[in-house]
Amino acid sequence: MKKLKLVVVGNGMAGIRTVEELLAIAPDMYEITIFGNEPHPNYNRILLSPVLAGEQDFKDIVLNPVSWYEEAGIDLRMGCAVSKIDRIKRQVITDDGSCTPYDRLLIATGSTPFILPVPGNKLDGVISYRDIHDTETMIETARIKKNAVVIGGGLLGLEAANGLRLRGMNVTVVHLAEWLLERQLDKTAGKLLQQSLQERGLDFLMGEVTEEIIGNEEGKVSAVRFKSGTTIDADLVVMAVGIRPNTALAEAAGIYCQRGIVVSDALQTYDPRIYAVGECVSHRGVAYGLVAPLFEQAKVCANHLAQMGIGRYLGSFLSTKLKVTGIDLFSAGEFMGKEGSEEIVLSDPASGIYKKLVIKDDQLIGACLYGDTTDGGWYFKLLKEGRKLGELRDHIMFGESNVGDVGVQGQSRANQMQDTDEVCGCNGVCKGTIVKAIKDKGLFTLDDVKKQTKAASSCGSCTGLVEQILLNTVGSSFQETPKTKAICGCTDRNHGEVRKAIREHHLLTHKSTYDFLEWRTPNGCATCRPAINYYLLSTWPHEAIDDPQSRFINERAHANIQKDGTFSVIPQMKGGVTNASELRRIADVADKYAIPMVKVTGGQRIDLLGVKKEDLVHVWSDLGMNSGHAYGKSIRTVKTCVGIEFCRFGTQNSTQMGIDLETMLANMWSPHKVKLAVSGCPRNCAEAGIKDVGVIAVDSGWELYVGGNGGIKTEVAQFLVKVKTAEEVKEYAGAFLQLYREEAYYLDRSVHYIARVGLDYIKAKVVTDHAQRKVLYERLLYSLDGLPDPWAARIKGAQRHEFIPLKVIA
Amino acid sequence: MNIIKGEWVHICQVDDIPELGSRVIERADGNIAVFRTNGDKVFALLDRCPHKAGPLSQGIVHGESVTCPLHNWQIDLSSGEAKAPDVGCARHFPVKVESGQIFLALP
Numbered sequence: 019m020k021k022l023k024l025v026v027v028g029n030g031m032a033g034i035r036t037v038e039e040l041l042a043i044a045p046d047m048y049e050i051t052i053f054g055n056e057p058h059p060n061y062n063r064i065l066l067s068p069v070l071a072g073e074q075d076f077k078d079i080v081l082n083p084v085s086w087y088e089e090a091g092i093d094l095r096m097g098c099a100v101s102k103i104d105r106i107k108r109q110v111i112t113d114d115g116s117c118t119p120y121d122r123l124l125i126a127t128g129s130t131p132f133i134l135p136v137p138g139n140k141l142d143g144v145i146s147y148r149d150i151h152d153t154e155t156m157i158e159t160a161r162i163k164k165n166a167v168v169i170g171g172g173l174l175g176l177e178a179a180n181g182l183r184l185r186g187m188n189v190t191v192v193h194l195a196e197w198l199l200e201r202q203l204d205k206t207a208g209k210l211l212q213q214s215l216q217e218r219g220l221d222f223l224m225g226e227v228t229e230e231i232i233g234n235e236e237g238k239v240s241a242v243r244f245k246s247g248t249t250i251d252a253d254l255v256v257m258a259v260g261i262r263p264n265t266a267l268a269e270a271a272g273i274y275c276q277r278g279i280v281v282s283d284a285l286q287t288y289d290p291r292i293y294a295v296g297e298c299v300s301h302r303g304v305a306y307g308l309v310a311p312l313f314e315q316a317k318v319c320a321n322h323l324a325q326m327g328i329g330r331y332l333g334s335f336l337s338t339k340l341k342v343t344g345i346d347l348f349s350a351g352e353f354m355g356k357e358g359s360e361e362i363v364l365s366d367p368a369s370g371i372y373k374k375l376v377i378k379d380d381q382l383i384g385a386c387l388y389g390d391t392t393d394g395g396w397y398f399k400l401l402k403e404g405r406k407l408g409e410l411r412d413h414i415m416f417g418e419s420n421v422g423d424v425g426v427q428g429q430s431r432a433n434q435m436q437d438t439d440e441v442c443g444c445n446g447v448c449k450g451t452i453v454k455a456i457k458d459k460g461l462f463t464l465d466d467v468k469k470q471t472k473a474a475s476s477c478g479s480c481t482g483l484v485e486q487i488l489l490n491t492v493g494s495s496f497q498e499t500p501k502t503k504a505i506c507g508c509t510d511r512n513h514g515e516v517r518k519a520i521r522e523h524h525l526l527t528h529k530s531t532y533d534f535l536e537w538r539t540p541n542g543c544a545t546c547r548p549a550i551n552y553y554l555l556s557t558w559p560h561e562a563i564d565d566p567q568s569r570f571i572n573e574r575a576h577a578n579i580q581k582d583g584t585f586s587v588i589p590q591m592k593g594g595v596t597n598a599s600e601l602r603r604i605a606d607v608a609d610k611y612a613i614p615m616v617k618v619t620g621g622q623r624i625d626l627l628g629v630k631k632e633d634l635v636h637v638w639s640d641l642g643m644n645s646g647h648a649y650g651k652s653i654r655t656v657k658t659c660v661g662i663e664f665c666r667f668g669t670q671n672s673t674q675m676g677i678d679l680e681t682m683l684a685n686m687w688s689p690h691k692v693k694l695a696v697s698g699c700p701r702n703c704a705e706a707g708i709k710d711v712g713v714i715a716v717d718s719g720w721e722l723y724v725g726g727n728g729g730i731k732t733e734v735a736q737f738l739v740k741v742k743t744a745e746e747v748k749e750y751a752g753a754f755l756q757l758y759r760e761e762a763y764y765l766d767r768s769v770h771y772i773a774r775v776g777l778d779y780i781k782a783k784v785v786t787d788h789a790q791r792k793v794l795y796e797r798l799l800y801s802l803d804g805l806p807d808p809w810a811a812r813i814k815g816a817q818r819h820e821f822i823p824l825k826v827i828a
Numbered sequence: 829m830n831i832i833k834g835e836w837v838h839i840c841q842v843d844d845i846p847e848l849g850s851r852v853i854e855r856a857d858g859n860i861a862v863f864r865t866n867g868d869k870v871f872a873l874l875d876r877c878p879h880k881a882g883p884l885s886q887g888i889v890h891g892e893s894v895t896c897p898l899h900n901w902q903i904d905l906s907s908g909e910a911k912a913p914d915v916g917c918a919r920h921f922p923v924k925v926e927s928g929q930i931f932l933a934l935p
Contacts, residue, residue, distance in 0.1 A: 470913050476899075541848060541866050544888040544902075567848040571886040571897045579897055583883040622845030824840050824851040824862065827934075 021049040024323065025110055025120035027052025027100045027267065028676060031063060031124030032296025032312040034082055038324050039320030041090055043538075047324060050092045051118055052441045053110070056149060059084050059095035062460060064309055064492070066153050070181030081460045103271035104182040105289055122291055125268055125279060128166055131305065135171065138231030143239035144255045147178045155252065160185035163253035167242050169228055171198040173338065175258030176215065182254075183219050190221040190250055192228060192242070202338040202349045206365065206370050207388040214345060214370060223248070235602035263298045263479045269820045278305040284332040285319035295319045300778055312336060313462055315330060321510070328536060329510040337398045340373055349535035351384035351401045352376055359383060362415050380406050382414070384794040391418040392432070396482070406776055418482070428497035432486035444476035449487060455489045464488060477730050485793055502523075502752070506545035508537050513549065520553050526562045527554070542568075549764035552651065555687060556759050559801030566817060572649035575820060576808045579632055585634060586627040589643035593658040593676035593696075594622030600643060607640050620804035621655035621693065623648065635821050638809040645809040647685070651765070657705065661698030661715065670715035672698035675744055679713075682748055685805035686798075688769070689762040692755065693728075707735050710758075710768040711751045716740075720747050724754055724780065725772040733769045734761075736777055753784045753791040836924065836931040842868055843928070850885040850894070853932070860921060862884030862930065863905050865892055870921045870930050871905035877918025878903075 024040075026033045029052050031362035037050060054060075058080075065079040087094040087414030094114070102111040109119045130148030133139050143159070145152050159166075160182055168179040179375050183189045191198075197208030212222055228246040231252075234240040252461075263278035273281050274288040278300025285301075287292050295315045297307055306312065311334035318331040324534060337350035355361055359378040364371070369389070375397065376384035376822045381404050385397040396418040400407075405676075407414060435441070437450030455470045464485055468475040476483040504510045511519075514537060525531045529571045531550055532542060542550065545625040547568035577585035589604070604624055608616050614628040622644055629637055645651055654680045659665065661672030686692070695704040696713040706712030708728035712735045714721045719742040726735025739750055757780065762771035772780060812821070845851050845864040852875055853860040859875040861884050869892065874886045880900030892905045902911035908918040921934040 539891055541890055543890045543893075544900065547888060547890065567846055567889065570888065575886075579881070579883075579886060581882075583886070804892065819844065819846065820853060823854045824844065825857075826854045827837075827856075 022047060022121040023119055024048035024050045024124065025118055026050065026052040026124045027103075027128060028094065028124075028126030028128060028296070028298075029056065029060055029094070029111065029239060030079070030126060030128050030296065031060065031309060032128070032316060033124060035058040035316035036124060036126065036295050036319050036323070037090075037092070037311055038082075040323050043326070044512055046323035048122070048722075050090075051095065051120075051592075052087070052092055053095045053100050053112065055096050055099050056151070058491045059087065059094070059096065060152060061150065063149070066147070066150065067177035067181060069150075070153050070178065071184050072154055078457070081338070090310040100267060100365045103267060103292075104480045105271055105292075108291065120291070122293065123292040124319070124323070125273075125287070125292065126296045126299060127264040127267060127298045128241050129243055129305075130264045132259060133257055133261050134228055134259060136228055136230055138233055138239070139257075141231055141233040141239045141255075142237050143253060144231055146257050147174050148261075156182060157185060159254045160187050161586065162299070164188055165190075165251045165497050166256065167250060167252040168256045168258060169242075170260070171195070171222070171224075172260070173199065173202065176211075177257070178256050178258055179220055180215070182220070182256075185276075187254070188251075189219075189222070190223060191215075192226050192244070194225065194227060196225060198222075199338075199347075203344075203347065203388070204354055204374060204386050207347065207349075207374070208388050209370055210343065210367070210370060210388050211347060223250075233686065240421040241662060261307055263300065265298060268292075268294070268298070276300055283318075283332065283376065284322045284416075285331060286314055286322065293319050295324065295387050301331065306331060306336070308336055310336070312460070322368050326538060326610075328755060334764065335398075335402050335610075337394065344391060345511035346387070346391040348387040348391040349385065350394075350398050351382075352378075353384035355384065360456055364415055373415065376413065377407065379412070380408065382407060392486070395486050405773075408776070412496075435487075441469075442473035442476070442480045445472040445474040447471050447486040452487050453491050454486060456488060461488070462492055476647055494526045505549060506543055508539040508542050508546050509535060511535055516550065517553050517557070517761075517763075518558050520550075524558070525554070526558055528565060528568060534723070542569075548573075548651075551685060552689065552764050555739035556801070560804075566820070573651070574817075575631065575634065576649060576812065577629065577631075578649040580627065582628075584630055586625050586648075587629050587634065587641075587660065588619065588625045588648035589641050590646040590680075591623050591643075591759075592680040593656055595658075595673060596624075601642055603643070607637055610640065611637055619648070619655075621648070622657050623655055632823065635812050639813045643809075644684070644807045650687065651689055652692065653680070653683040653686040654691050656683075657693070657695040657709070659696075659698050659703040663699055667701060668698035668715070669717045670698055670720065671744075672696040672704065672713075672715050673713075675713060675720075675747060676704075678748065679751060680742065682752065682799075685807065686755070686802055687758075688755070688759050689764050692758075692768070694751070707731060709735060711735075711754060712752070713747055718742070720744070722750055722754075725769040725777075727767055727769045736772070736779075738781065749791065749795045750784060752798045753794035754780065756794040756801075757783055758796075759798070759801075792817055833935060834933055836933050839930045839932050842870060842925060842930060843910060845930075850887070850889060850890045852883075853883045859883070859885070859934070861928055862895075862923070862932070863889055864893060865889065865905070866923075869905075869921050870925050872921040872932055873903065873905065873908050874919040874921075876918060877901055877916065878908075878910055878918050918919070 037263040047636055060082040060083050062079040067285055068074040095647050099113045100110045101113050105803045109117045111117050131148050145155055166182045166187045167187045168175045168191045179189045179191045197205050198212050204229040228245045230246050231239040239252055239255050241249050242252050265275040265279050268279045269275050279287055279294040279298055281287055281299045281301050285295055287294050287487045297314045305778050315331050318329045321329040355376045359376050362375045364373045371389035374386045382400045435449045439449050441447055441449050452471050452473055461467050474481045551565055551568040571579050577587050609635050613626045617625045619625050656675030656676040658673045660669055662668035692710045692713045695705040695706040697706045698715045706714050708726040712723040721740045723735035757772050758768050847866050850863045852863050861873050861875040862870045864903050871892045875883050877884055877896040879901045882896040884894050887894040895902050901914050903918055909921040910916040924931050
């Protein structure tokens with residue numbers, strides 16, 4: 019098939035990111051030509067400030083060297099301006115008159131700095147701060163001249179001023195508003211910032227209006243005069259008073275523009291063959307000037323260019339960070355407050371710390387931090403998630419590390435960490451490695467960092483820390499992991515959407531699910547297939563058929579794979595109670611199959627480790643015990659203490675309660691593993707406080723706790739209800755677990771599920787609404803009814819091929 | 829059984845391997861995993877992930893790749909190459925299918 023022609027106008031970050039995304043999903047669809055005004059390949063515009071400040075060189079900030087374009091087979095025209103788009107003939111015309119035809123056109127012309135309409139604005143020495151050329155002019159001027167005036171105290175202006183000061187110039191910042199960064203900071207933080215910049219040697223003229231830029235006889239700038247009459251000397255004037263979407267080319271071609279090229283959620287302009295991304299577009303009336311939204315747009319646009327037709331750009335949530343070394347500020351959301359909002363403020367001017375959090379309807383809606391921004395990422399996450407704060411409100415000001423974080427301390431340590439400090443304990447990745455990868459490879463998202471460095475890609479407990487490092491390294495270009503994340507690369511749908519579709523459209527098979535939801539891959543991947551399998555089975559019990567090939571090996575082989583490829587076998591031992599006959603059989607099996615290790619597990623069971631796969635069925639048969647399900651996203655164990663039977667403190671028969679629960683839940687699949695415990699008294703020897711469902715006996719009945727977790731991050735279970743009878747324990751626990759089974763996303767432990775929906779929601783469904791509870795309980799019993807013990811089924815011959823080699827070759 | 833180098837050896841029928849699954853040929857020089865895709869294509873790789881020697885035969889097969897069960901590396905079934913940014917290669921063996929029968933050539 020002949021390739022389609024894609025022409026990209028604009029060789030900057032948005033355009034090239036779109037091309038990169040496109041090449042990743044449809045490498046052979048287009049013949050690509052890219053036009054760029056500047057005589058450089060794509061570089062990281064965000065890092066111009068560190069270049070100006072002398073912290074980095076231009077070569078450090080190039081994102082795509084010329085060789086990248088060559089390898090991708092892209093026709094790159096640097097220093098070549100497009101002067102016209104001919105939509106009838108479908109071609110672009112350059113300054114030199116040459117024509118290039120297109121099937122699809124991508125406009126990524128970015129923005130142009132706004133130049134104040136004052137006399138003298140065209141004098142030599144009056145520049146904006148937009149590209150590497152401007153940066154080089156500033157560096158050059160700083161070498162020979164003394165006085166600089168920066169007009170505009172916004173992010174860009176302050177970064178320019180700081181850089182020029184570091185290069186030895188006397189710098190005056192002129193700002194119209196009452197305080198600096200008035201769109202990013204409140205007054206208090208703005209004043210603190212001004213103070214600390216003054217300490218670094220910058221001068222400020224606040225509330226001043228520029229009237230004229232005065233030149234000398236050579237046509238070079240010499241001074242700036244203001245409305246108030248003040249005049250100051252200037253060899254260089256940097257205008258940083260805002261940007262305008264660069265729409266001239268599109269407008270001339272008759273493409274609809276209104277403060278930006280107007281695009282749909284698919285980043286398509288009013289001409290369906292023409293797409294636009296980046297600072298030049300206006301999406302739902304908003305033109306973005308930061309990099310994170312551009313990348314989100316690029317992803318969606320690439321998807322549509324690849325003719326996959328899925329994915330919508332819904333707008334972005336922004337946060338701000340100033341890239342001036344040593345000054346920490348962060349703001350996001352409605353930090354100025356709005357009607358009906360309240361503020362929590364911490365102010366410590368002596369040590370230069372100021373924090374303001376704005377709360378409305380029990381949700382965080384804005385944050386403004388100065389001096390200590392370690393929790394910026396965390397607040398931003400809370401903001402985007404729109405999570406109900408509840409009890410968190412009392413501690414929120416003190417940061418994430420103070421919120422009952424007993425397991426993994428120091429999500430906010432990123433700043434203090436040394437380069438050699440280990441971040442990811444699973445994969446042995448140090449901070450320095452992550453920072454280097456982010457800088458060298460131009461990474462902006464957590465997913466990119468995970469893929470490239472492997473940090474946070476195993477157990478995930480360091481995710482917060484990695485995110486923090488990313489935030490600190492790339493500043494405002496940091497891209498928050500979207501809250502409604504797609505399940506995997508096979509789809510843009512998230513877990514909630516997929517669950518809903520399976521339920522509402524009565525989808526019963528993998529194939530019908532992938533077809534209906536337009537999966538990009540023919541049969542999913544190792545991430546989505548197990549999730550879909552679970553959703554099908556849990557939504558349509560006794561109807562959907564389990565697909566062993568969509569299960570992780572442990573659930574396919576009903577044993578736990580070990581690092582050498584052998585398996586471990588844990589027989590069921592309800593409530594942790596066994597007897598002499600079972601122990602004898604276990605001992606005999608261990609001898610007969612030369613099992614290298616026999617170990618007692620944390621869940622009060624006995625583990626036979628190092629069993630060869632072909633021995634599994636024989637081992638199970640000789641044991642004559644049921645599967646202990648120690649390998650699955652399923653019911654694991656119900657731990658118990660000896661309770662009233664033997665213990666002098668026991669108040670109820672906790673052992674029997676545990677056995678009954680384990681009997682009820684036998685063979686239950688769930689979104690993630692499910693662990694229970696029953697203690698016979700509040701001394702809680704069975705450690706019920708860190709279980710998905712913890713039951714603690716008291717003299718007058720049983721207390722139920724939910725959402726505990728003893729794993730990666732220790733979470734204490736929350737009190738759900740107190741009941742009187744053992745039958746009620748089963749009903750309440752069962753109803754809660756069924757709710758979790760039906761609504762949680764795959765691989766969410768109960769604690770994550772509760773964090774998402776809130777404990778009040780659980781209580782309403784399980785405790786308050788008696789009818790609902792009974793329905794949930796009945797649905798649980800129905801879906802578990804008649805499930806076979808997987809070991810017994812395999813002893814009888816099910817899935818035989820799984821356990822026997824095909825052939826043995828000498 | 830004994831085999832002669834480079835000669836096609838009959839292994840099994842295509843249907844002996846589950847669709848999107850794999851089975852193992854045990855061999856003194858390292859087991860071989862034989863994979864079947866859902867288009868009934870068949871591939872053979874050394875049953876040893878280039879990362880930490882995980883048994884690829886135990887992974888989940890999707891498209892024309894398998895994901896190693898130990899640390900989720902994705903291996904291309906036809907070339908044995910790991911998917912970027914991971915780097916490594918599992919040895920692959922020539923396979924052919926004739927009227928539903930699978931043959932393998934060992935070097």
